[in-house]
Amino acid sequence: AQSVTQLGSHVSVSEGALVLLRCNYSSSVPPYLFWYVQYPNQGLQLLLKYTSAATLVKGINGFEAEFKKSETSFHLTKPSAHMSDAAEYFCAVSARNTGNQFYFGTGTSLTVIP
Amino acid sequence: SQTIHQWPATLVQPVGSPLSLECTVEGTSNPNLYWYRQAAGRGLQLLFYSVGIGQISSEVPQNLSASRPQDRQFILSSKKLLLSDSGFYLCAWSVFVGLRGGGVSGANVLTFGAGSRLTVL
Numbered sequence: 001a002q003s004v005t006q007l008g009s010h011v012s013v014s015e016g017a018l019v020l021l022r023c024n025y026s027s028s029v030p031p032y033l034f035w036y037v038q039y040p041n042q043g044l045q046l047l048l049k050y051t052s053a054a055t056l057v058k059g060i061n062g063f064e065a066e067f068k069k070s071e072t073s074f075h076l077t078k079p080s081a082h083m084s085d086a087a088e089y090f091c092a093v094s095a096r097n098t099g100n101q102f103y104f105g106t107g108t109s110l111t112v113i114p
Numbered sequence: 115s116q117t118i119h120q121w122p123a124t125l126v127q128p129v130g131s132p133l134s135l136e137c138t139v140e141g142t143s144n145p146n147l148y149w150y151r152q153a154a155g156r157g158l159q160l161l162f163y164s165v166g167i168g169q170i171s172s173e174v175p176q177n178l179s180a181s182r183p184q185d186r187q188f189i190l191s192s193k194k195l196l197l198s199d200s201g202f203y204l205c206a207w208s209v210f211v212g213l214r215g216g217g218v219s220g221a222n223v224l225t226f227g228a229g230s231r232l233t234v235l
Contacts (some may be wrong), residue, residue: 032222034223034224036224036226041202041229042229043120043204043206043226043228043229044204044224045226046223046225049223090157090158092224094224100146101163102148102206102208103160104150104160105157106156106157107157
């Protein structure tokens, strides 16, 4: 079975500072990994995905994530936070062999301080 | 292009009343369909998923049920709502694309609807 753990339910950064949101996965085989963003009262939007190509994945809005098998991690980063980045961020995993089921972390709420 | 519609957007229902949330997908065929629930501060909980008409898998035993009467239609129901059913319900779809001769393409992505906010009083 797959699962993900997001460390830190709330993260605050100053505008212009580095954003680092942590995600660790648990899977018997290397999974597919995703980061989604959710703005208030909206559905989730895909930021980026890892599907076994390059381990450093670039997404929308300047975000990127690096798959580290040795650490079972897929942390999300952005060099410089913008006010518009304030949102809820979810890490998710799906099984490589079927891809039918997606499991999400509990989410990290990002606050950007002006 | 593919679109997903989910309704109603908001719903306030008394305890014990029935529920029906509907989701339809356009622009694709034979999608996998999902219902998730998002309770405050608790992340997303997978409730049901379906890989085809009439094929429903339940992840969590509860007061809810799902049906897929048509290829691109997914309905979440309850006969009698509980207070604990309050939350933000999200429908989603994905298409799993395999490589010719087997294997995995990595093209499977979950796409969400705008959500339905249910308040049970």
